[in-house]
Amino acid sequence: MTQARTVAVLVGSLRKDSVSRKLARAFAALAPANLKFDFVEIGGLPHFDQDLESDPPAQWTAFRARIAPADAVLFVTPEFNRSVPGALKNAIDVGSRPYGQSVWNGKPGAVISLSPGGVGGFGANHHLRQSLVFLNVPLLSQEAYVGGAFSLFDDAGELVNESTTDFLRAYAVAFAEWIERIAPAAQARKAA
Numbered sequence: 001m002t003q004a005r006t007v008a009v010l011v012g013s014l015r016k017d018s019v020s021r022k023l024a025r026a027f028a029a030l031a032p033a034n035l036k037f038d039f040v041e042i043g044g045l046p047h048f049d050q051d052l053e054s055d056p057p058a059q060w061t062a063f064r065a066r067i068a069p070a071d072a073v074l075f076v077t078p079e080f081n082r083s084v085p086g087a088l089k090n091a092i093d094v095g096s097r098p099y100g101q102s103v104w105n106g107k108p109g110a111v112i113s114l115s116p117g118g119v120g121g122f123g124a125n126h127h128l129r130q131s132l133v134f135l136n137v138p139l140l141s142q143e144a145y146v147g148g149a150f151s152l153f154d155d156a157g158e159l160v161n162e163s164t165t166d167f168l169r170a171y172a173v174a175f176a177e178w179i180e181r182i183a184p185a186a187q188a189r190k191a192a
């Protein structure tokens with residue numbers, strides 16, 4: 001049996017009825033059983049300020065401690081003004097410091113972006129990928145854009161669109177395979 005892997009999930013939207021969160025939940029439900037998803041909240045993180053690093057806010061420390069042991073990271077995000085929502089960028093910045101202690105380093109990752117329109121959050125997806133490449137997050141190169149996102153869920157928040165369901169299931173399998181290619185080496189490095 002494939003080893004259990006923990007995937008930290010960061011959702012780029014803070015609102016209660018977020019379609020991104022619904023999509024992330026649907027992805028988690030469709031994924032291979034060895035993937036365990038830990039939804040890590042980012043809304044309460046104080047803005048990154050390097051001056052606070054000598055006595056970091058408790059929320060930063062808790063966030064870093066939650067991401068650090070995860071085997072992989074998944075980002076599910078809308079696009080804000082053709083880029084990454086500020087709260088998500090802040091979370092990435094918080095996790096990246098102190099210098100040399102980034103919690104992202106070497107963790108396999110995947111990005112899913114979405115939009116109510118047809119473009120599927122392309123700008124956010126690529127800006128996010130740019131930061132993650134800089135942070136040495138080996139990304140599943142297969143891209144995931146979900147357009148028309150408002151019409152994919154029923155009133156209870158369940159994914160009801162068949163082709164999106166099929167796409168997410170296949171993407172989750174690809175991500176699980178990617179994690180197995182990357183995570184063992186990352187674990188060995190940590191243990192050394």
Ligand code: FNR
Binds near residue numbers: 021080081119120
């Ligand atoms: C948006 N939205 C948006 N959509 C898009 O496709 N491209 C964009 O650049 C933007 N810009 C943008 C800026 C701001 C400040 C807001 C609030 C919204 C619309 C956005 O995709 C839509 O609100 C999604 O529903 C947000 O995702 P959640 O909150 O449902 O997960």
